[in-house]
Amino acid sequence: MTRAAALPDARGHFGRFGGRFVPETLMAPLVELERAYARARRDRRFQARLAALLADYAGRPTPLYLASRLSEHCGGARIWLKREDLCHTGAHKINNVLGQALLAERMRKPRVIAETGAGQHGVATATAAALLGLECEVYMGAEDIERQALNVFRMRLLGARVIPVEAGSRTLKDAINEALRDWVTNVRTTYYLLGSALGPHPYPMMVRDFQAVIGRETRRQALAALGRLPDVLVACVGGGSNAIGLFHRFIGDRRVRLVGVEPGGEGLATGRHGASMTAGAVGVLHGCMSYLLQNDDGQIATAHSISAGLDYPGVGPEHAYYRDAGRFEFVAVTDAEALEGFQALTRLEGVMPALESAHAVAYAMRLARTLPRSASIVVGLSGRGDKDVHVVARALGVELG
Amino acid sequence: MSRLDDTFAALRRRGERALVAYFTAGDPSLDETRRLVAAAARGGADLVELGVPFSDPLADGPVIQRAGARALAAGTTLPRVLETVATLRADVGVPLALFTYYNPVLAFGLKAFARTAADAGVDGVLVVDLPPEEADPLAAEARAAGLDLVHLVAPTSTPARVRLIARRSRGFIYVVSLTGVTGERHELPPGLGAQIRTLRLVTTKPVCVGFGIARPDQVRAVGRLADGVIVGSALVRLVEERAGAPTLAADVERFVAELKAPLREPPGGSGESHRPRPQPGGSGESHRPRPQPGGSGGGRPTQNK
Numbered sequence: 275m276t277r278a279a280a281l282p283d284a285r286g287h288f289g290r291f292g293g294r295f296v297p298e299t300l301m302a303p304l305v306e307l308e309r310a311y312a313r314a315r316r317d318r319r320f321q322a323r324l325a326a327l328l329a330d331y332a333g334r335p336t337p338l339y340l341a342s343r344l345s346e347h348c349g350g351a352r353i354w355l356k357r358e359d360l361c362h363t364g365a366h367k368i369n370n371v372l373g374q375a376l377l378a379e380r381m382r383k384p385r386v387i388a389e390t391g392a393g394q395h396g397v398a399t400a401t402a403a404a405l406l407g408l409e410c411e412v413y414m415g416a417e418d419i420e421r422q423a424l425n426v427f428r429m430r431l432l433g434a435r436v437i438p439v440e441a442g443s444r445t446l447k448d449a450i451n452e453a454l455r456d457w458v459t460n461v462r463t464t465y466y467l468l469g470s471a472l473g474p475h476p477y478p479m480m481v482r483d484f485q486a487v488i489g490r491e492t493r494r495q496a497l498a499a500l501g502r503l504p505d506v507l508v509a510c511v512g513g514g515s516n517a518i519g520l521f522h523r524f525i526g527d528r529r530v531r532l533v534g535v536e537p538g539g540e541g542l543a544t545g546r547h548g549a550s551m552t553a554g555a556v557g558v559l560h561g562c563m564s565y566l567l568q569n570d571d572g573q574i575a576t577a578h579s580i581s582a583g584l585d586y587p588g589v590g591p592e593h594a595y596y597r598d599a600g601r602f603e604f605v606a607v608t609d610a611e612a613l614e615g616f617q618a619l620t621r622l623e624g625v626m627p628a629l630e631s632a633h634a635v636a637y638a639m640r641l642a643r644t645l646p647r648s649a650s651i652v653v654g655l656s657g658r659g660d661k662d663v664h665v666v667a668r669a670l671g672v673e674l675g
Numbered sequence: 676m677s678r679l680d681d682t683f684a685a686l687r688r689r690g691e692r693a694l695v696a697y698f699t700a701g702d703p704s705l706d707e708t709r710r711l712v713a714a715a716a717r718g719g720a721d722l723v724e725l726g727v728p729f730s731d732p733l734a735d736g737p738v739i740q741r742a743g744a745r746a747l748a749a750g751t752t753l754p755r756v757l758e759t760v761a762t763l764r765a766d767v768g769v770p771l772a773l774f775t776y777y778n779p780v781l782a783f784g785l786k787a788f789a790r791t792a793a794d795a796g797v798d799g800v801l802v803v804d805l806p807p808e809e810a811d812p813l814a815a816e817a818r819a820a821g822l823d824l825v826h827l828v829a830p831t832s833t834p835a836r837v838r839l840i841a842r843r844s845r846g847f848i849y850v851v852s853l854t855g856v857t858g859e860r861h862e863l864p865p866g867l868g869a870q871i872r873t874l875r876l877v878t879t880k881p882v883c884v885g886f887g888i889a890r891p892d893q894v895r896a897v898g899r900l901a902d903g904v905i906v907g908s909a910l911v912r913l914v915e916e917r918a919g920a921p922t923l924a925a926d927v928e929r930f931v932a933e934l935k936a937p938l939r940e941p942p943g944g945s946g947e948s949h950r951p952r953p954q955p956g957g958s959g960e961s962h963r964p965r966p967q968p969g970g971s972g973g974g975r976p977t978q979n980k
Contacts, residue, residue, distance in 0.1 A: 285808060295777055295804045297734045299829035299854050302836060441740060442730065451733040458734065459855040461831060557778045558804065559731060571752040572782025573730040 281592065286475020289598070292591035294474040295558045300454075303461045308476040310381050315483070320376065327372050328487065331405070332362045334369075336488075338495035338652070343622040344635075348642040351649035354504065356492050356520060358656050359627065365657030366488060366516045367398035367469060373484035375402035378465035385409040385460070388467045389453040391418055391446035391512065392583035392630065393425025394657055395469030400434035402467075410434040413452045415445040418582045425661050443576040446512075446586045450560050470513025471590035474561030478590050485519025492652055493523050500650055506531040506641065509654035510633040511604070512548070512583050514590035516656035525601060534593060535637045537579035538606035548577035550589045551597055551604035559587070564594040580609035580665065581629035583657075611636040613669055616659060628657030629665065678770045678798045679823050679846035682721055683881040683902060692938040693721035693903030694894070695883055696931055697774065699742035699911055700725040701751025703918045705759045711914065714924040716769040718931030722883075724801070724905065725760070727753055727775035734776075734803045736858030738908040742915065753779045753788070757795045764796035772799035772825065772846070777813075785813050789820035799823035799846040807843045814843070830854050830870055841878035847903065848874065850884045858908045860887035863896055871900045895937030906934055 282288050286308075294304060314320040328334040336357045345352045358366035378386050386408050390396030396412040403410035412429055416438045419426050429436050442448040450473075457466040471481040489507075496504050507524060509517035511534035521532045539547030547553065554565040559574055567575040567587035577587040596602040607615075612629055615636030620626045627635055631654070638653045645651070659666070667674050676684075686693050696715040700708050712723050728743035728751050735743065753775070760771060773792065780788050780802065792800065800822055805813065807826055817824040823846030828837055831854060841848055850871060853864045867884070874882055884897050885905030897904045913930055917923045 293809050294806065295809055296806065297803055297829070297851075298806055298827045298836075298840070299831050299851060301806050301808075301829075302831045302833050305833075447731065451731050454733045455736075455856050461854055555782075557781055558776075559778060560733070561804070566778075568778065568782065570782065571754070572779035573747065574778070 288595035351645035359658035489523035697907035701746030719935035
């Protein structure tokens, strides 16, 4: 395993994963983006401006909170929550979006486009576009538009145009296809603000860097609160941005277990899930090589999850690398377990998690029972659950007015 | 010399440019694809590209997206496309290239794919999401199997990338005429002449232009600049509209003949009154070897309407 700081290599590879598998039209723009990002990364003024926005606008640092009643309920390890749900716009997505929106402005691109699944990345992008006065269009699968009507309206209120994607499975992967088609067409004026740690180089690296603030804060806060590092970090993995953000600073801390929780949907045996790491095979989608859900002919499968934000048939390439290297573990949690996690955290702590984050909560509860009381688990609580209330209601058989 | 090299050399000798006809393999069925390729060859196509349907065709516009979805729904897979090519070869001699996304090829296995494709009679392969930087593994297998790996150059390609692509591409160089996805357009992109001239400065390999070319007048204009013209969405749309009709193959043959006709005219300009406006940026002819006089499409029945 190569040292974490050295990855990806100069061509965007994490071992055999990652890279840049895109139509030629996008190659030069990706090189331009990579250079612009490299300059911004070294530019103190850029970094100072981002840090100020993260603090004063997004509300960082977010707390590391000991969920005592939840821990008592499980009767084992103490469960801590890294409260990304308290970020402005309600999820970790804003960390990456503020960084990339500043970059778009710096590159003098007047228009930003984004894809969104649950709508959290779309809302964050629309928010940053409003803040910086950028034109914003968000691609969203038609099925996700139905399940996330509240976020769709939020984006419109923020001045963004939401474009429904009717192609394919009408979910996140199709929204990314359509955003890439837009970008190929309008690449000279448009910045593609990708929301997860996937896609062609430099996106997996750049999104990771912008999200790594989660893990840096967590490490500092854990040392202050516990006097030592936590034993396990747990985060949900769709594309993998909140997980890589939480894990990255800990990769060198060999005694800290890093566990990604994939959407098990209706159960791995049913085939209706989104567990690319657990049940996928290596392939190329959306510009990078990674683990994908696909059939024997290399056609990409349709993922399924109760949470729109995890409904993606792949995972970021850095996760694939650390899976094969044995550093990251991956487990699957079903829709039903995630709903239990949602209800438990809501009832016991008064914290309503996003259904994405509820997957991590559910696994942490399962794991806590097997660990001693002296052990500590940190859950990346990536987002808040307001957007999911109607989905939860339907799943619980409750009619909302 | 590969069959693609021979084809372009022969066209140059005759003073013609290639018409490259694209079909999505398996739309509406692989049996129909076999008939369509034969019809295109009869109509005068010099090269046929078969699109391998993919679940996530991010470089394609709506027409080819729909065709791919139909082909997948009909059970089309890359192995079955290659079987179809093998059976086609009994009665069609025209060179064939596959136009594919990388993942179906990866799933097949690079070595197995290159060998099976070459054995089936495929001459070239274009992988739309495989730039030269990532192409070494497939390029090595393709070379060993005698399959030409064709690379694409785009309007956004920097001069250094144009040189790299021109050096790596085999068979011909595929010029993406516009920044965008596949699909018919009303106008040709204004920078096309300059784009091709830049390319001619660094290569003598044949240059074929695709994306957005749908009508005989557009084919004629591009034919003044390039060694070949690729028509995809317009043909695929014809297949979509006429699928199931008994005249489908004849309709395709007739349309291909209409598209090919202007590519038999001497490129210097035949003085025909219905010729479209000249391409912006001038004729761009000077970098091409002089065509032989008198080589324009003798004996072919169909005239451009």
